Amino acid sequence: MLKFLDQQRSDEALLRRCASRLDRDAFAVVYERHRQNFYQFLLKLSADPRIAEDVSQQCWLKLLESFAGTPVYQPSKHARFTTFLYTLGRNLYIDQFVRRHDHSRCQSFEHTPAAQNRHAEHCVQRNTHEQQLEQHTTSALRQLPVEQREVVSLWACGFSARSIADIAGVPVNTVHSRKRYAIARLRELFAQSGLLDSVPPCNNAPLKALKNAVAGQTR
Amino acid sequence: MIDFDRNSDDAAMHRLLNQAGTGPSSAHDDAVLGAADRLLRSSPEARPRRWHVPAALAASLIIAVSVGLPNLQHVEQASPASAVRAAQAETAPPSGERLAALPEQLRWPAAADATGYRVVLRDATADVVWTSTVLVEPQLRLDGDAAAAVAGLETCIWSVEVVGPAEPQELGPYWFHLAHR
Numbered sequence: 215m216l217k218f219l220d221q222q223r224s225d226e227a228l229l230r231r232c233a234s235r236l237d238r239d240a241f242a243v244v245y246e247r248h249r250q251n252f253y254q255f256l257l258k259l260s261a262d263p264r265i266a267e268d269v270s271q272q273c274w275l276k277l278l279e280s281f282a283g284t285p286v287y288q289p290s291k292h293a294r295f296t297t298f299l300y301t302l303g304r305n306l307y308i309d310q311f312v313r314r315h316d317h318s319r320c321q322s323f324e325h326t327p328a329a330q331n332r333h334a335e336h337c338v339q340r341n342t343h344e345q346q347l348e349q350h351t352t353s354a355l356r357q358l359p360v361e362q363r364e365v366v367s368l369w370a371c372g373f374s375a376r377s378i379a380d381i382a383g384v385p386v387n388t389v390h391s392r393k394r395y396a397i398a399r400l401r402e403l404f405a406q407s408g409l410l411d412s413v414p415p416c417n418n419a420p421l422k423a424l425k426n427a428v429a430g431q432t433r
Numbered sequence: 434m435i436d437f438d439r440n441s442d443d444a445a446m447h448r449l450l451n452q453a454g455t456g457p458s459s460a461h462d463d464a465v466l467g468a469a470d471r472l473l474r475s476s477p478e479a480r481p482r483r484w485h486v487p488a489a490l491a492a493s494l495i496i497a498v499s500v501g502l503p504n505l506q507h508v509e510q511a512s513p514a515s516a517v518r519a520a521q522a523e524t525a526p527p528s529g530e531r532l533a534a535l536p537e538q539l540r541w542p543a544a545a546d547a548t549g550y551r552v553v554l555r556d557a558t559a560d561v562v563w564t565s566t567v568l569v570e571p572q573l574r575l576d577g578d579a580a581a582a583v584a585g586l587e588t589c590i591w592s593v594e595v596v597g598p599a600e601p602q603e604l605g606p607y608w609f610h611l612a613h614r
Contacts, residue, residue: 222559227603238473245465250456258450267461274465278472290600348455370450397446404449 225295233285245274248299251371256303257348258367260311261356269307273299293380300371301381304364312360354403362396365389528607535580535611540572541593541604547571548597554579555606557588567596587611 221243228240252273256266277299280286292298355363361382368378375393379386525540526532539552549567556562563582565573571593575583583589592605 226601230601230603232473236473238469241469241473242466245469249462249465253457253461254451254455267457270457271461271464275468278465278468281472288600351450366450370447397443400446400450 226289229285229287229295230289232281233288236281241278244295248296249274252299252303255300255367255371256307257352258355258370259304259307259360259363261352261363263352265307265311269303269310272306273303276302297373297377297381300368300373304368304381308360350404350407354400354407357403358396358399362392362399365392366396366400369393524607526609528605529609531610531612533612535583536575536609538572538574539591539607541607543571544595544598544602544604546598547595551594551596552579553592553594554583555590555592556586557590559590562586 223240223243225244225247228237228244231237231240232244249270253266253270256269257263260266260269277286286302287295287298289295355366358366364382365378368381373381375386375389378389382389384392523540523542525538526536541550544550549569550565550571551567552565552573553561554563563579565579573579588608588610590606590608592603592607595602595604
């Protein structure tokens with residue numbers, strides 16, 4: 215019954231219990247809730263599955279280890295847990311894999327053949343339709359500057375423009391313009407790769423609109 | 434400026450980006466959950482933070498000195514089971530109890546720094562059926578709307594939000610079954 219109740223509780227309530235009672239089950243519920251979406255965000259942001267796993271693991275371990283002392287996430291001081299977690303992931307990625315490699319944030323370092331090979335290997339190991347889609351999507355995202363990738367990755371995860379602005383530390387108007395440029399570029403890339411044809415028929419109406427928009431641009 | 438969330442093309446793109454939805458590898462899960470196993474405890478064993486132990490020892494020492502050291506020989510060692518029983522005794526009805534009729538009131542342990550309490554009543558699926566206003570005393574008289582909300586339930590789960598402390602606190606969840614149903 216307690217585990218069932220845990221699933222109904224907010225992240226903030228569960229993490230308060232982790233901090234006060236070192237409750238493993240409460241943590242497991244939070245982890246299960248966010249592991250996939252958070253990883254997907256980092257995969258879109260980094261366009262490299264190994265980096266996404268590395269940063270995701272670091273974030274979860276940082277959160278866990280902090281329960282022994284002062285928790286890094288404190289509901290009374292911070293915003294919602296999701297905003298906190300994605301900010302932590304975004305900052306770790308920028309600090310460790312963008313700034314440290316001394317690359318211009320507009321010329322992201324993941325364009326290296328090594329990163330592309332890593333992703334291809336990763337997808338060969340999990341060769342399903344879903345993973346092939348993931349590979350196409352990641353390849354397209356890799357063509358974007360990291361600022362645009364950051365915005366579009368958070369948007370794909372369901373964050374509002376206001377929350378994205380908070381996480382990325384930029385004005386809301388900048389979020390809008392970055393997203394507009396990113397989507398325009400992705401449309402071109404998806405049309406070139408034929409990825410638009412792989413969208414299931416359930417998306418018919420919006421897909422037709424998207425295809426028409428792309429056709430209009432390429433005509 | 435385009436609408437951030439409602440543009441139909443954007444909606445299609447949103448779906449497209451979200452189709453590729455694999456999670457992290459099992460090695461990632463093993464690393465995180467393995468660390469959780471090392472650093473945390475499962476619910477039944479979930480323990481207070483480590484600093485609670487020295488704090489409890491210091492508090493015990495102060496009480497022992499104030500009561501008088503000669504009385505120490507009469508002090509019985511409190512077992513964890515007796516501590517649980519004591520905590521349950523402060524909660525009425527005791528959590529997990531099967532009752533023949535609706536209890537007249539719910540009672541819970543007073544919390545330090547509390548300026549009030551808000552009681553949340555839920556059904557067996559944890560959906561909220563009733564929420565109290567802020568109460569000053571650590572008890573709720575189960576009548577009126579509250580009784581009506583609970584009367585139709587076989588199992589009532591209740592918890593208490595403590596109002597006042599800087600860090601939000603929640604007591605419970607506690608629950609009782611109504612046996613006559």
